[in-house]
Amino acid sequence: MKSNYLLIGLLFCLPFSLQAQEFGFGVRGGFNTYSIGEIITVGSNGPNGPEAGLVFDPVEDIGFQFGGYFVAQFGKFYVRPELNYMSFQNHYDFPDQQSKWTRSKIDFPILLGYDIIGPVSVYAGPDFGFFSDAEIEGVQETSFTTGNVGPDLEKTAVNLNFGVTFKFKSIGIDLRYEMALAETEEEREDFIRSAYGVNLADLKPYNPNVLSLSVFIDIFRTDSGNIGEFFAGLFKSDKCYCPYNK
Structure with missing residues (x-):
């Protein structure tokens, strides 16, 4: 499944890069928040535990991200x-x-x-995500739980990204919202009551949306005036052409 997603993405990007007026690549990194569902206690939580129906809302902690990108520019339009x-991270x-x-993931947005x-641009596009298992501290596997220890979530997903960037020369800031296309299913979890004060509880359905802020840096970029010379120079035996070294 992972290789199929990557192959489709690469085949989609190839014709754009060959016809681009300019292209480049760079690195990016930053921080994010990730939305998850509330937890509601159910049934009997023991004589010293909370009553049924108590709601515990998730607290969104700051996660991190890093990666790389390729960009092909066509006048005011671009593919990245x-x-x-x-x-x-949440708690x-x-x-x-x-x-x-x-939880973590490897993602491949186009x-x-x-x-x-x-310097301002806007963008949108699909995101192909490959997730690790989600883990909640204190969950134990018993006859009351559904699935694995912790949330039993899909390992792959296709979501939508929307964002805006502000760029100055080779450095930019990227504010992005990733919208999930599918809601998770409700799950019964069994916590260690002696440690957390909660026993049986339901993790309610939610849309795992992501809000992120990152900084990106162009490591290499051509321009519209020399991209033809760049490709011609790749095949010369006497030098290696680079548009930044004129």
């Missing part, structure tokens, strides 16, 4: 495929102690953008 690693404030929620004015 990326390959990123993203780490997500629940249970009666006795916090329970941390963690972004179609437009330079609207000066």
Whole structure:
């Protein structure tokens, strides 16, 4: 499945890069928040546990991300495929102690953008994500739980990205919202009551959306006036042409 997603993405980007007026590549990194569902206690939580129906809202902690990108420019339009690693963190404030929620993913977004004015551009596009298992501290495997220990979530997903960038020369800032196309299913979790003060609880359905802020840097970029000379220079035996070394 992973190789199919990557192959489709590369085949999609190839014709754009061959016809581009300019192209480049760079690195990016930053921070994110990740939305997850509330937890509601159910049934009997023991004589010293909370009553049924208590709601624990997730607290969004700051996660991080880093990766690289390729960009092909066509006047004001551009195509930017990326390959990123993203780490997500949240927690629940249970009666006795916090329970941390963690997950990570490798994602491959293909972004179609437009330079609207000066250094500002907007973009949108699909995101192909490959997730690790989600983990919630304190969850134990019993006959009351559904699936694995912790949330039993899909390992792959296709989401949508929307964002805006502000760029000055080779450095830019990227504000992005990733919208999930599918909601998760409700799951029953069994926590260690002696440690967290919660026993049986339901993790409610949610849309795992991501809000991220990152900085990106062009490592290499051609311009519209010398891209033809760049490709011609690749095949010369006496020198290696680079447009930044004129």
